Structure formats: C-alpha cells, structure tokens
Amino acid sequence: MFKFISPSNVYILIQKLIKFINSIFFLFLVVGLTFALVLSPPDYIQGDTVRIMYVHVPSAWLGLACFSFITILSIFNFIFKIKNFYFINKSIAPIGLLFTCLAIVTGSLWGQPTWGTWWAWDARLTSMLVLMLFYVFYILVLKLIKNEQLLIKISSIVAIVGSINLPIIKYSVEWWSTLHQPASIKITGSSTIHSTMLLPLLAMLFVFLLYAALIFLMKYKTEIIRIKKKNIKRI
Amino acid sequence: MITEFILMNGYGLYIWLSFSIVFVSCAIVYYKTKKTLKKYEKEFLVELESLSVVDKKKALKTSKVAQQILATNSKIN
Numbered sequence: 001m002f003k004f005i006s007p008s009n010v011y012i013l014i015q016k017l018i019k020f021i022n023s024i025f026f027l028f029l030v031v032g033l034t035f036a037l038v039l040s041p042p043d044y045i046q047g048d049t050v051r052i053m054y055v056h057v058p059s060a061w062l063g064l065a066c067f068s069f070i071t072i073l074s075i076f077n078f079i080f081k082i083k084n085f086y087f088i089n090k091s092i093a094p095i096g097l098l099f100t101c102l103a104i105v106t107g108s109l110w111g112q113p114t115w116g117t118w119w120a121w122d123a124r125l126t127s128m129l130v131l132m133l134f135y136v137f138y139i140l141v142l143k144l145i146k147n148e149q150l151l152i153k154i155s156s157i158v159a160i161v162g163s164i165n166l167p168i169i170k171y172s173v174e175w176w177s178t179l180h181q182p183a184s185i186k187i188t189g190s191s192t193i194h195s196t197m198l199l200p201l202l203a204m205l206f207v208f209l210l211y212a213a214l215i216f217l218m219k220y221k222t223e224i225i226r227i228k229k230k231n232i233k234r235i
Numbered sequence: 236m237i238t239e240f241i242l243m244n245g246y247g248l249y250i251w252l253s254f255s256i257v258f259v260s261c262a263i264v265y266y267k268t269k270k271t272l273k274k275y276e277k278e279f280l281v282e283l284e285s286l287s288v289v290d291k292k293k294a295l296k297t298s299k300v301a302q303q304i305l306a307t308n309s310k311i312n
Binding site: 012038042106222229 | 240243244246247249250252253254256257260261264265268269271272275276278279282283286294298299300301303304307
C-alpha cells in the first residue's frame with residue numbers, strides 16, 4: 001500500500017527537491033526579511049518589537065506541526081507497521097526540537113520589552129516547555145534504545161502521549177488567564193491581524209517551511225544511505 | 236535613517252538578537268546536517284569500493300540508491 005514511498009523510490013525525487021529548494025531559498029529569504037524588517041509597519045501598542053513575531057510565530061507553528069506529524073505517523077506505524085514512517089519521524093524530530101526551542105527563546109526576547117519579564121509560568125509558555133521536553137525525550141529514546149522493535153514501540157508511545165499536550169498549547173490562551181495573547185489568526189472565523197502584518201508573517205512562514213523541508217530531506221536522505229550502507233553486503 | 240533602522244525605536248537589541256539567534260541556529264543545523272550527509276555518502280562509497288567487482292556490479296544493478304550516490308560523487312570528482 002505504501003510502496004510508493006519506499007526509500008529507493010523517493011531517493012531521486014529527494015535529490016531533485018533538495019536542489020530545487022537550495023536554488024530558490026535565498027530569494028524567498030531576502031523577500032521575507034525585507035517584508036519583516038523594512039516594509040511591515042510597527043504595531044500601535046508594541047511598536048517595533050512586533051517584528052519578533054515574524055520569527056517567533058512561524059517557529060512555534062512548525063514546532064507544533066512537526067510533533068503533530070510525528071504523532072500521526074506513529075499511529076500509522078502502530079496500525080500498518082511501516083518501518084519507513086519511523087525513519088521519517090527520526091528525520092523530523094530534530095527539526096521540531098529546533099523550532100520549539102527557537103519559539104521559546106524568541107518568545108522570551110519578545111516578552112521582556114512587552115511584559116517586562118523574560119519568563120512566566122503561564123499556561124502557554126509552560127505547555128511549550130513541556131513540548132520541548134517531549135521532543136528531547138523522543139530524541140533520547142531514538143538514540144538510547146538499540147532494540148528496533150522496542151524502539152519503534154516506545155517512541156510511538158512517547159509521541160502519542162506527547163500529542164495530548166498539543167490541544168493544551170493551542171487552547172491554553174482560551175482556557176486559562178495567560179500573559180500570552182490569544183490567537184490573532186484563525187482558520188475558522190475572522191483574523192484580527194492587519195494584512196500589512198499578515199503578508200510578512202506568511203512570507204516568513206513560507207521561508208521557514210522551505211528551510212524545514214530542506215533539512216528534513218537532507219536528514220531523510222542520510223537515513224536512506226545509512227540503511228543502504230548496512231545492507232550493501234547483503235545485496 | 237540607517238541608525239533608526241538599527242535602533243528600531245529602542246528595541247533593536249531584542250529584535251536583532253531574535254533574528255540573529257534564529258538564523259545562526261538554522262545555519263548551524265544546516266551545516267551539521269550537510270556534513271553528516273556527506274560523511275555517510277563517503278562511507279557508503281568506501282563500502283561499495285571494498286566489494287569485489289562482481290558484488291559491486293550486482294549492487295549497482297539492484298540498488299537505485301547506490302547508482303545515484305556513485306553518479307553524484309563522480310560528478311563532484
């Protein structure tokens with residue numbers, strides 16, 4: 001059923017995609033940065049600190065998206081026993097950890113001039129910290145457990161348990177009184193962000209997505225080579 | 236005008252530090268990922284070269300990945 005995503009079949013496609021992303025990345029990065037640092041207006045309350053949003057929000061979204069993806073693939077892995085999903089998860093996890101850490105650090109740098117504190121144990125910040133810990137735990141499991149069957153089982157359990165935290169992060173600003181502002185962009189319902197800020201945010205999100213895709217493809221390619229290297233004597 | 240842009244109305248330190256941390260971290264991860272990929276490609280080639288001619292031919296015939304790595308590497312060299 002999932003033969004089309006077997007490492008051998010996707011290897012050539014991965015190489016082409018890496019080349020393609022490498023060729024367009026800097027152009028989009030320059031466009032995104034120009035929008036974020038020059039063209040977008042300062043906020044009427046927060047002033048220029050709002051520009052931190054253009055790196056903070058995409059980082060947070062990608063941190064959440066990566067863990068959601070890991071969870072979905074872990075569930076699929078439990079049902080269909082497709083080893084390839086484990087290798088995909090192994091390639092995604094460090095990217096998710098990177099972006100979650102960046103969201104926490106840039107959030108802290110945004111919090112100091114806006115709230116007057118680097119950190120507060122409020123629901124959104126704490127739940128993001130919990131997500132980071134789940135990433136660390138997940139990666140540690142991948143690194144420390146040598147038995148493959150046990151590794152797939154435990155890593156899937158960690159991902160599925162960790163996914164309970166995802167709706168908590170999303171709705172923390174609605175369920176509890178937090179320092180963190182509620183969501184300005186809603187998929188269902190009207191967004192409260194002006195288009196002059198939404199456009200730079202989407203541009204930077206696209207740049208971050210390109211970067212995440214590039215790292216994922218390089219990591220996944222490394223995994224494929226690692227597996228093939230192990231099997232080369234058996235060919 | 237440049238000074239205004241750098242100072243960002245007094246918030247320059249927070250803004251530039253945020254952007255710098257993001258881009259330096261991303262650059263480090265990119266560099267490390269690329270280095271690991273190259274290392275594994277090299278190791279794979281060494282392993283391939285260590286095979287006998289018959290086994291090497293068999294490996295190249297059956298493995299698309301081996302073909303690609305060899306092709307990419309011969310282009311570089």
